Each structure stands twice: as structure tokens, then as C-alpha cells.
Amino acid sequence: MIARRIEKKVEEALSRSASVALMGPRQVGKTTIALNISDSGTAVYLDLENNLDLQKIQDINAFHAENSQQLIIMDEVQRIPQIFAALRGIIDKERRKGHKYGLFLFLGSASIDLLQQSSESLAGRIAYLELQGIDALEFGTGTIDKLNQLWLRGGFPDSLLASSDRNSLAWRRDFIKTYLERDIPQLGPRIPAVTLERFWTMLAHVQGGVTNASQLAKSLEVSATTISRYLDLMVDLLLVRRLQPWGSNVGKRLVKSPKIYVRDSGLTHALLNIENYNDLLGHPVAGGSWEGFVIENILSTVPDGVIPYYYRTAHGAEIDLVLEFSGREKWAIEIKRSSSPTLSKGFYLACQDIGPDKRFVVYAGQDQFNIGENITAIPLHQIMSKLLEYKGI
Structure with missing residues (x-):
């Protein structure tokens, strides 16, 4: 496996932000990086192209309550841009409890600009990173x-x-x-x-x-x-x-x-x-x-x-x-x-x-x-x- 520099950047961003969006084309290695991060700590991974995983977050508040001690990773998040409004409330609630960082990692195939339009409700609560091919x-x-x-x-x-x-x-x-x-x-x-x-x-x-x-x-x-x-x-x-x-x-x-x-x-x-x-x-x-x-x-x-x-x-x-x-x-x-x-x-x-x-x-x-x-x-x-x-x- 070829080590990717951005993996460290993702971990650093999670240490200072409530949520992180890692964007890049399909098949460029986003999921591999997310799973590496998941394996090194406590995390739950959801593939939003999988109907079963998609059903799990129909009630995102309940899903988060069951997994509140874990980093929640959502792959192909551009499929459900409407989820960001609900996530704002969850993040703010966790902040009041003193849990300010490393709550969500989003992976997406659309551009940073496209995701930013969908996630205006997470302003100040999200960091953006872009992954391209192996350099x-x-x-x-x-x-x-x-x-x-x-x-x-x-x-x-x-x-x-x-x-x-x-x-x-x-x-x-x-x-x-x-x-x-x-x-x-x-x-x-x-x-x-x-x-x-x-x-x-x-x-x-x-x-x-x-x-x-x-x-x-x-x-x-x-x-x-x-x-x-x-x-x-x-x-x-x-x-x-x-x-x-x-x-x-x-x-x-x-x-x-x-x-x-x-x-x-x-x-x-x-x-x-x-x-x-x-x-x-x-x-x-x-x-x-x-x-x-x-x-x-x-x-x-x-x-x-x-x-x-x-x-x-x-x-x-x-x-x-x-x-x-x-x-x-x-x-x-x-x-x-x-x-x-x-x-x-x-x-x-x-x-x-x-x-x-x-x-x-x-x-x-x-x-x-x-x-x-x-x-x-x-x-x-x-x-x-x-x-x-x-x-x-």
C-alpha cells in the first residue's frame, strides 16, 4: 500500500474541528484513508450507497446517540445533502457537553464548492480537504x-x-x-x-x-x-x-x-x-x-x-x-x-x-x-x- 500524505492532514483536522469533509473523485483512495483512520481508533463507517447503511441514518439523532463515543464516517455524503441541517444540532449539542472535535468525517465525490453549498449550516463546524491521485x-x-x-x-x-x-x-x-x-x-x-x-x-x-x-x-x-x-x-x-x-x-x-x-x-x-x-x-x-x-x-x-x-x-x-x-x-x-x-x-x-x-x-x-x-x-x-x-x- 502506498502511504498518502493527506491521511495525517485528516487526523490533524479532526483534532481541531467537529467535522471534516474529504473530497475527491471516485476510486482515488478516500475510503482506504477513512478505514485506516477507523482502524487506528474508535469509529463507525457508513457507505451511503448501501441501502442498509442509508436506512441506519434515517433518524440521524438516534444513530448518533447510539454511537456518540465514536467518529462517524459517512461515505458518498453528496447523496444526502439534507443531512447537514440535522448534524448542526448534533454538533452544537456535543459542544455544550465539551465534545468539540472529531465527531464526523464525510467522504464525497463532488467538489468542495458543491459540498459547501449543501453544508452552509455547518459553517464554522467543518474543515475541507481534497484528495487527488497518488503523486x-x-x-x-x-x-x-x-x-x-x-x-x-x-x-x-x-x-x-x-x-x-x-x-x-x-x-x-x-x-x-x-x-x-x-x-x-x-x-x-x-x-x-x-x-x-x-x-x-x-x-x-x-x-x-x-x-x-x-x-x-x-x-x-x-x-x-x-x-x-x-x-x-x-x-x-x-x-x-x-x-x-x-x-x-x-x-x-x-x-x-x-x-x-x-x-x-x-x-x-x-x-x-x-x-x-x-x-x-x-x-x-x-x-x-x-x-x-x-x-x-x-x-x-x-x-x-x-x-x-x-x-x-x-x-x-x-x-x-x-x-x-x-x-x-x-x-x-x-x-x-x-x-x-x-x-x-x-x-x-x-x-x-x-x-x-x-x-x-x-x-x-x-x-x-x-x-x-x-x-x-x-x-x-x-x-x-x-x-x-x-x-x-
Whole structure:
């Protein structure tokens, strides 16, 4: 079993909050983490897709009274958002008894924003955490082969650890089919599975591209408003990321539309029928896929309060990823697939515009070295470690 960093974060959050919501796509490892926490202490686990478990909490007050000394774990909580109003009363009652922390752990497949809309009644009583796939530090990508395996297959545990690339691809195809035909309809949207699959595949084809709703709408023969609705849904399901443009006033004509990434590289490749590493290297999406893969891994290690952006002007100045820390420190990060990275004039121009405190080029090698004045070429796992150890300027 691969240890996940977020397990410690969940335990820490439970020690300071009455309830914790751990959100992430299906099959990403939320239940395993919850069961590990359950095994290490006193807890009761409920799978709300199981009708028997669902019946147990029809009277949540009675169920809690019977299990008041245990952490109550509820899996797939987005299925019953109406429960949060009742939980507020239970939490407040326990607070008056002096039981302030670690009462409930919620697991859900919808996004943090979606759950927050349903749990406004728990304001001040709930902490939110997000789990994505296994990342480069957790998998241990100290060798090129392991790094390439993670990039090709993505971070879903069953895909990453499959016995072969073919079996991994089969798992991801089944995952996509299940999401489209069962999981999304359960959340309410009535969108034909074939239409949403075409849309998802279009996003994979333009991985890392700037949003062009009108072009997507024309290809899918729907309105731009419908495209926005589809995109909102995929973002809410934590399957797609919108990377917003950096927009401070630098007196330049900036690109103002977000970039779009399918968040898991393995799903990107499954949508494009890329089975093995050689096929990936020869595919036109390889550069965009690598960029998205690096961005997701970096963002899995950033400190709280960091806001990610990209920077691009109409005149060609560009930075793939800008990290703005809570103290206003900025890191400029360029992403290169090459093992011998070189920088374009656009990166230098962009750095002149925004004045980053640190400049990095994340590349596909294993050594760290200076590539120019105040610019460091660095492997993915090393910049992730820097972010985990970040203490500020």
C-alpha cells in the first residue's frame, strides 16, 4: 500500500474541528484513508450507497446517540445533502457537553464548492480537504521509469498499480464509462453520456489550451452557455481544472481566459486511446499532457493559501505556472518535457513583467542545476519537496 500524505492532514483536522469533509473523485483512495483512520481508533463507517447503511441514518439523532463515543464516517455524503441541517444540532449539542472535535468525517465525490453549498449550516463546524491521485512523491519517482509510469497511467491507485499498461488502460476506460453512465446522472444532470464523453475527449485533445467556448460549442453543436455548464460540472466533479490567468495591472494586454486541464494524466490518455509510453511520446498531446501532469503534482504540495495562475500576453510573454504565496511572494515555473531544457524569450519577458521572487524550470531529468541568472532547472520531485518544506521568504 502506498502511504498518502493527506491521511495525517485528516487526523490533524479532526483534532481541531467537529467535522471534516474529504473530497475527491471516485476510486482515488478516500475510503482506504477513512478505514485506516477507523482502524487506528474508535469509529463507525457508513457507505451511503448501501441501502442498509442509508436506512441506519434515517433518524440521524438516534444513530448518533447510539454511537456518540465514536467518529462517524459517512461515505458518498453528496447523496444526502439534507443531512447537514440535522448534524448542526448534533454538533452544537456535543459542544455544550465539551465534545468539540472529531465527531464526523464525510467522504464525497463532488467538489468542495458543491459540498459547501449543501453544508452552509455547518459553517464554522467543518474543515475541507481534497484528495487527488497518488503523486510523484508518494509513488517515489526517483527513477525515470517510475516517473513515466505515473505520467502514463495517472494517479488512481488501481490504474497506477495495474499489472500491465493494457490492464491499466482497461481500468481507466471502465472508470470513464461508469462516471458517464451512472455517477453523473446520480448527481442530477441529465446529459447524454455520449455527448459528455465527446466533450471530455475534446478537452483531452486541447489539454492545457486556453478556453474557447465558442469553438467547443461549434464542434459539439451546442450553445456556448451549454459548454460552460458542462465545464462547470467537470470542474465540480474534480475531474477538470481551470487555471486562471494572472491578472495584476502590469500595463500589458493579457490573455484573460483560463486554461483547461483534465486533471488526471491517465484519464487524458485513456480518452485519447493512448495505451503505452511510446504511443504517448508520439502523440501531439504529449507536451500538454506533461504540463498538466506537472501542474497537478506541484499543486498537491503547495502550502495553504497559495493561488496558482498562468501568465500570457498578446505579444508572446508566457509562464506556464505562477504560484502566488499568501505573503505575496511569487514563483515562476516553466515546464519542459526535454531532459535538456531551454527557455524561450517569452519566459524572460514574462519574468520582467511580473518580477517573480524565484524562477524554476521543471524538466524530465533527475539533477538540479542553474540554467541562467537566478533560474534553476529542477526535477519534479525536488520542487515538490521544496514546496512541502516551504517556510516563506
